[in-house]
């Protein structure tokens with residue numbers, strides 16, 4: 781994991797965050813909730829220890845997409861910014877697309893490929909998990 785500092789935020793700039801510390805390798809999630817909530821075929825995530833993560837002003841509203849997790853969105857521009865497991869508040873996940881600079885991230889794996897759209901076909905040398913993966 782690269783030791784760095786990162787910034788990110790939503791499309792309109794209303795919500796901004798800062799990460800001081802290493803980021804996890806990028807995970808491409810094929811689950812139907814990531815798809816619906818983003819409007820994209822795949823949603824790519826990275827994460828960091830929550831102690832490394834801070835919002836610059838205030839926090840975006842959370843949508844509880846399941847009993848296990850909630851997702852933070854900007855209500856003005858619609859960017860999905862973050863994902864939090866209810867049972868793991870010590871980890872904070874951010875959408876890779878919301879990072880200002882994501883070129884240096886490490887390659888990770890595919891999650892929930894059981895929900896993969898059949899015409900998605902990329903990074904096929906990465907590990908694939910039909911469902912989730914315990915952290």
Ligand SMILES: [Zn+2]
Nearest residue numbers: 790792854857
């Ligand atoms: Zn916004």
Ligand SMILES: [Zn+2]
Nearest residue numbers: 809810811814
């Ligand atoms: Zn997902």
